[in-house]
Amino acid sequence: MSEPQILIPVDELEQLIARQDTVVADVRFDLADPAAGRRSYEEGHIPGAVFLDLDEDLAAPIGSMTGRHPLPDVALIARTLGHLGIGNDRSVVVYDGGNGAIAARAWWILRWLGHEQTRLLDGGLAAWLRAGGSLEAGTATPDATEFRAKPRGELVMTTEELADDLPGIPGRRLLDARDAARYRGDVEPVDPIAGHVPGAINLPFSDLITAEGLWRSAAERRERLQEALGEDKEAAWSVMCGSGVTACHLAIAGLEAGYREPRVYVGSWSEWIRDPGRPIGVGEGCSDCLLAADMA
Numbered sequence: 001m002s003e004p005q006i007l008i009p010v011d012e013l014e015q016l017i018a019r020q021d022t023v024v025a026d027v028r029f030d031l032a033d034p035a036a037g038r039r040s041y042e043e044g045h046i047p048g049a050v051f052l053d054l055d056e057d058l059a060a061p062i063g064s065m066t067g068r069h070p071l072p073d074v075a076l077i078a079r080t081l082g083h084l085g086i087g088n089d090r091s092v093v094v095y096d097g098g099n100g101a102i103a104a105r106a107w108w109i110l111r112w113l114g115h116e117q118t119r120l121l122d123g124g125l126a127a128w129l130r131a132g133g134s135l136e137a138g139t140a141t142p143d144a145t146e147f148r149a150k151p152r153g154e155l156v157m158t159t160e161e162l163a164d165d166l167p168g169i170p171g172r173r174l175l176d177a178r179d180a181a182r183y184r185g186d187v188e189p190v191d192p193i194a195g196h197v198p199g200a201i202n203l204p205f206s207d208l209i210t211a212e213g214l215w216r217s218a219a220e221r222r223e224r225l226q227e228a229l230g231e232d233k234e235a236a237w238s239v240m241c242g243s244g245v246t247a248c249h250l251a252i253a254g255l256e257a258g259y260r261e262p263r264v265y266v267g268s269w270s271e272w273i274r275d276p277g278r279p280i281g282v283g284e285g286c287s288d289c290l291l292a293a294d295m296a
Helices: 010-019 036-043 074-083 101-112 124-130 159-164 166-172 180-184 218-229 247-256 268-272
Strands: 022-026 091-095 118-121 174-176 238-240 263-265 279-282 288-291
Touching: 010 022, 010 091, 010 124, 091 101, 091 124, 101 118, 101 247, 118 124, 159 166, 159 268, 218 247, 238 247, 247 263
Parallel strands: 022 091, 091 118, 174 238, 238 263
Antiparallel strands: 279 288
């Protein structure tokens, strides 16, 4: 299996911008202050970059039984992308503030919609600035185009599928991208219940990046994935996190390491715990399982 090059370094992005054949999208976002991303974008962004908002563009409104970032409405996101000058035949580079956590979601949403010419800036805006890149204030006004969405349902795992096949999760190889303390259930700073889906394997996305927000070397990432998944790169696997955002980080790492494309459990932990009848794993493994109702 070929190993696609999804990450793009700053110097290569500079060349693409000079050729003017690529749409750059800024997707900075702060969970604690949802409006901060757009404010930061307007204060200064990579020249020519458009802005996509995690809550408003890359997700649908939260429902009574959904996670925190449901899949966006196909027609709405297609219209938004076209308005921003993103057409099916134009390459796209997405970036966030640094570690790629939010940019990975943008990359995956485009891929889910059938757009495969999307890459992610390694190190994000922080790397751009360290390299001496300039910023542009205001809001970019690209020429609108048409984006024809072709959703790939095979890339999505639903809560119903996961719940129906719960005893078989180890064979499904479900990776949880949250940090170890949240996975174990020691703490839960975002959602009302702590723990993990029984049988899920913890691989924090933060293990795959450096202190500077750059992705670790391909060899290091491949080693961590092999520890979690084994060496069978053709076997099915899937990824989750808190709300279907950082899970996409693991999807990129897996593809670049030569693994088959995983399914993303978009609802993730924040959707799993909506039903108090679903079991909750705590600790390092899945031996200690409780019901969500017992954990509330």
